[in-house]
Amino acid sequence: MALKYNQKANLQRIALLAPGVLLYGIFNFAPLLGLFWVSLVEWPGIGPMKFVGLDNFATLFGNAFYRDQLIKAFANNLIFFFIIIGSMLILGTAIALLLSFRSWGRNAYRIIFFLPYPLAGAAVAFLLEMVVRTRGPLNAMLKNFNIIEQPIAFLGDPNLALATLASFYSWHRMSFAIILILSAIVGVRVHLIEAAMLDGAKRWATLKAVVFPVLAPAFVLITVIVMVDVFNNADYTLILMGPEGGPVRSTDIMGTFLFRSAFGGSATSTSVNFGMAAAIGLFTALLILPAALFLALRNLRRKD
């Protein structure tokens, strides 16, 4: 039976989309639905599940002990996110711009900047922790040049720990931002730059008028991806500071709070609850969903 062209096209479309949808459906969407169910039960991870309805949410927002932790974790997470995205976008653009010019050793620099990215998070965490330790090389160097008297407790001071972890993250993932921004810069049509230069615009003005608008999609992409990663994962904090979230919970972010509710912290926890963790996860998703949608749609609308 000969298919009409439209039918064939539709079939083709479905066939091409099917693997992606199946993979996403099984590994992302189905667990998400399962998350709704788990947030309605009380379950310590072992033994039977007890249906408690919206009790987990009530405890999370009602009980001061949990609410305080939630607010603190979210505030910390926001600070964490802003430090990371600030450094990634600003430094990333600066480095990408430098890489886009015909500077000597450009390829070597590109390789060096990309080197941290494929490293495992745990490896990077331990490596950088050794660098900032009180007996580590960074403190030794600062002491050597008489910049400080006492070693700075980068990971021990509640005021510094979060920023230190944020810098670890940025160092690790910087090349991701650099590559995206660089490809956006390189995609700028050369004759536009030439036209701007002919009109007498200086280099900075050219950049501002011609190159930066093209970066907007890249910026949005980086922001969304980093936002989802930062709010959902907590590798550095968990590995280095444990599930308790470092010195007096100063590095406690949503990821560690969630982990602690599910599996217990280091201070001999007596009650853990996967349901509470699921509630926290849903709450996190709800919080970042509007921001992610807004950014993505805003960018789509921009396209002409």
Next chain:
Amino acid sequence: MKLSALLATTALAAALVATSAYAETVKLYTWREQEIPLWKYISDSKVLGDIAIEVVQVNSDDYDSKIRIDLQSEGPDLFQGRAGAAWLSSFVDAGIVKPISTDLSGIAPAAIDAGRGADGQQYGVPFAIQMQSVIYNTKVLADNGIDVPKSMDEFTAAADKLKAAGIIPVNFGARSGWWLNQVVGETMTAGLVPDDFAAKLVSGEACFTDPTFVATLQTVKDWQDKGYINSSAMADDYGAMRTSVALGESAMMLDGVWSTGPTSPMFEIDPDLKMGFFPVPGANAKVYAFGDGTYLLNSATKHAEAAQKVLDFTATKAFAELFVKYVGELPAYGGEYTVEDPRLKEVAGMIAANSSSVTPFFAYALNKGQPSYGTLVSDGYGALLSGSASPEEVARKIQDGLNSWGYVGAANCK
């Protein structure tokens, strides 16, 4: 046959032979590195017949999380649990541990509560009796001409002397949450709070905002203000604290006797290290003794018979003597057994003569709700040492936290 194929087949055959050397393998999870030589001896010498015991050791900070994750799949056949009904309660409620049939008649009365659940039944076999106190590097004190302080004034004088000599008087590894509540909180309480008052704290008749209890927090704060504690206390964890004392950079620390056992990593730093003990010389001046924990049987184990055999063995005199020999700690066995080690003799003497009878950290009444006493003390000391709360505020937070789930003293202590 080609040489490589021959080698491969031989290797495979050897591997098969090796794995079939034992009829059954039982997995034991623990946070205690010092147990590894003990179980290796028991396995290798086939004390329990054809059962091999594989010890999985997890860092103490991560133990609680890891055990819960692993119990969802194959996981341990046996695992060590921390003492007290509160810690056991989640495992009991989930049916992971069931009341045991092991004969516990030989266990010392002081340790028997370690395995007792909220319903009064025994769920595990207690293992060591531990002592927590001030542990000091004898060489450092001797080099500086300091005797063991018998009062807080003597302690302050000793600390001043040490500080002048460039040594950290007391090292704190405040990054480790479990150490803050189990060791610091309890040892300071045993040293500064009279036993009868501590008993009232547990029963709810006395409040944590009372100056008698606040003194424990205030003393630590005073130590910090006077510069007796390492400036990086919040960055250093339990391991860093022990390292510092082993290196001789610090003189004293609040720790348990397990750190002075033969397998302690402190001896890897200094094999000639000698350590001594004394209670915090406050109003109560007692050391803190407790049953460290229990051996628990995972009811979902696939090696039930072999695991039960191992569990029953841990309650016997033979095990107690192996325990003393290979772990270097006092076992929970109550009957007569030989102790030759002078250090252990000294510890046993201190426990018998001068240990606090009250253990708030393990008290079910204080730990059955969230936030538990343990969690509050850990957070409290963390806030205290990082300067974000005063001793009174910390005590208030502990009291409020306990009141929030209506502990036994909630009505009495507003």
